[in-house]
Amino acid sequence: MSRTKAFVGFVSIALMTLPLGWRIVRHTAADMLVGAPIEALSWDAGDPRALTALVRGELAAAVRSDNPAAAAARLLSVDPLSFEGLSLYGVALIRGGGNGARIDEIFKAAAAHSALDRIAHVQLFFRAATSGNSNDAFRELDILARGSLDVMPSLARAVKVMIANDPNVEAALARLLASRPPWRQALLTYLCYVSGHSDVLARLYEQLRQSAAPPTDAEMSPYLAQLVHAGHIEDAYLAWLGHLPEQRLSKVGAFYNGGFEHPMSDLPFDWRFIPVAGASMEIASRERERVLVVRFYGARVAFRHVVHLLALAPGTYEFSGSVKLLNLENERGLRWKIVCSDSSEPLATTELLTGTTPWLSLRARFTIAAEGCAGQWLVLEIPARAAVEAEVSGEARYKDLGIVRLDTSAELR
Template sequence: MRLVVVLAVAGLLLWRMMVSGVPAPTQQRAAAVEQTPAGALTQRGADRLQAALSPQEDPESDDEQAAPAPEALRQAFQQNPTDPEPLLQTAPRLLAADETARADAMIEMAVRLRPADPTVHLRAGRFWMERGELEQALRHWLLTLEADPTATEAIFPLMRELADEAETREVLMPLAMTPPSWWPAFFADLAEHSADIGAVRAFYELRTAMSFEPLTELERKHYIERLRREGRIVEAYLAWLNGLSPERRWELGLLYDGGFESEPTGWGFDWRMQGDETVLVNYTKTYGINGDQALHVLFREHEGPMAEVAQPLFLDPGEYRLSGRYRADRLATRGGLRWIVQCVQPDQSLLEESQRFLGSNKWDTFEVAFAVPASCDLQELRLVSVDEFGLSRAISGGIWFDEMRVRRIPPPAATQPSVVEASASVEPTTVPEADADAAEVAEETLGPVATVLGVEGEVLVTQAGRYVMAREGRGLELGDRLITLEGSTAVLEYSAGCRQVLNANRLLTINGSERCEPSESSDD
């Protein structure tokens, strides 16, 4: 009890010195605290608080929500000198009156009184942010989160303000390089709510390039979703590819994991599968499949909208063919089920739909041709129920799918030569036109348009609708897509004799013969 009284008296003495501008106590003065009557110090400290507040007294107001009057703060302090609340309310008043030194001292004393109180640190951080002392503010917010991990709803918006401005962003960068446990949640919040995609990208690139901790799935997921919302589809696709494990890259193709061998993640360019109590959607074994698993959708007198079975597609403009195998098992519904391919960005429109699946049958095949227009940046494949007459009826039974694939139908040889390239920086590389003679020769040439001359790191190339690792000497034909992952490069040699270097994080689609400088300048 004696210790509490001593601390209270010492706190009152410190407050008195802060509001009156008296220097910090010497050791001799501090030692005299125990001989000072507590009541007298309390009264003098309250008088000093009143004096500090007097110049900032507000006129009388009928507003019940107005800030406490100075007299109320003085009385609160007099009643409980160990309560930091009067200090926390006094500091902004002093700051507004340009009494910055005294305001700073008030905040520092409040923190000393309650060093483990997350609310005190939160309010101290706000004070220092108002003062422009951002590192001080961040230090208090970190202490807030350490004391109360649930304080993210209060802290993250404040940190987001710092991240959104280029001038204040750097104060958070050390956290990105050595991220605390809550950093992925903060980055997800930033990706979801930041007004500036540049801020999101800056921290993502810092995490991937300089952090000692690997990027988490939560961070990559929210980064990709933000890029998609911004219409930066190439950038989103490359970020997703770079996050795939070597095992999951085996399932890469224009349609990802069409054999349903890996459990879906539900984000990026993977399958989105969501059932409910009347629809079971899963990957499981059955007879007649190619591989270990197939997609099974089982209905138990389901009514209402179809459960989600869908995958985003990133396809270049051109002609494609969707194919697969299916087996219906007493699938009873008025209109049946079918796959649809639709454009979803920038505008939604139906591109094509498959045959209807209904009843029962042994394993059979299906296919549907569709075209992706140049105006469609992002597509989607989705399983839907057919309701031709607008009548709702329960669906029962099940259906299996396996060996689904999307392949590009090569354009005619006479197509105008072009190379379409995009990168994670969103700025496509412009390659000069070849001369007319070279273009004519290329149109008449059969076989590969280009050859992979050299590879460093992991480079992917399409093959019959799937991605495989690119190797030196591999020929590239019309419609082939070449992707260099992070830290990788590729060198291509075209049939006209010129060369092109594809740096890291690039995507190149060959839609015709080369468009680059003649061979005499290709070695630069």
């Protein structure tokens, strides 16, 4: 039975019991027509949901009424505790040209009524931000972000503008983030996205690094990724060094974590495993040694998913390590490749290997030119030239990977 037929039948029954029946008809009609608020209000002029829908639709220009503020006021007269009703009234007044202290008081009252009233808190945030009141703005930001991270992109853009307009906001934001609010990672991620490479971000991360709550690996990741993507390899490397625990700095060398002695951070300048169907990667203990284990399951995999970013200065180097294969079947084989970060032409590759082997030594020498190679990628790959060459099964293990300089003039950046 259609919704219309059901309603007509209900009307017929309800009319038999006037006047109670007529009230039931009006409320039921308004309920059924809540998606068409003007029609719903023609049945029940005081239906709160229809009034709310009318005000929202009018403010979004989806429907037309004579006066959205009047509709919002009528909603409040019918249901003074309507969720977001007071906020809708405030927005309607702004749309009609109103502003000033009265509007502020309306939104403050709405926010005090419900911490979940997003309209009120968004309005209070932007009104405080545009008036230069960073303390109130950050208080509202905290409320909004704790309620939902959906608003974070807009909040991050607003924070960027606040910092540009008032240098003091930067220090206030750093203090707030140092308290480690639950939304800190989300805000930092979006700030990196909207700010690009900027001195503001560099200072903000440095202030956090020196605080009692320094950035986590997950919080550093978008900042370093943004720097690497923009080609600022040296800046990224220095920021990464500053993030490392102090006890590890003396052992960084030319190639960090080559023996897999430290937990992976998934950051640039450390190992990164990129998930891919048909293969798995892990660091495991084998024969009392830490070993990189890569397994393939018979699928076609254009494999280049174990990577490590380097920041080597111009000079001559040698990459070395050990490999053991277990039934590795592939048309071409696995190899390590070293390539400049802005080029696809390899600086060096190791020998292509397949089959089953005992532990074998790997070596490859390469030279980094004085120009045009600010960063380098070490990549484990199957250099398949066609789909059939990507089909692979078996296992490969690697240990004791390292890079040493062969000319004494070469230094880390």
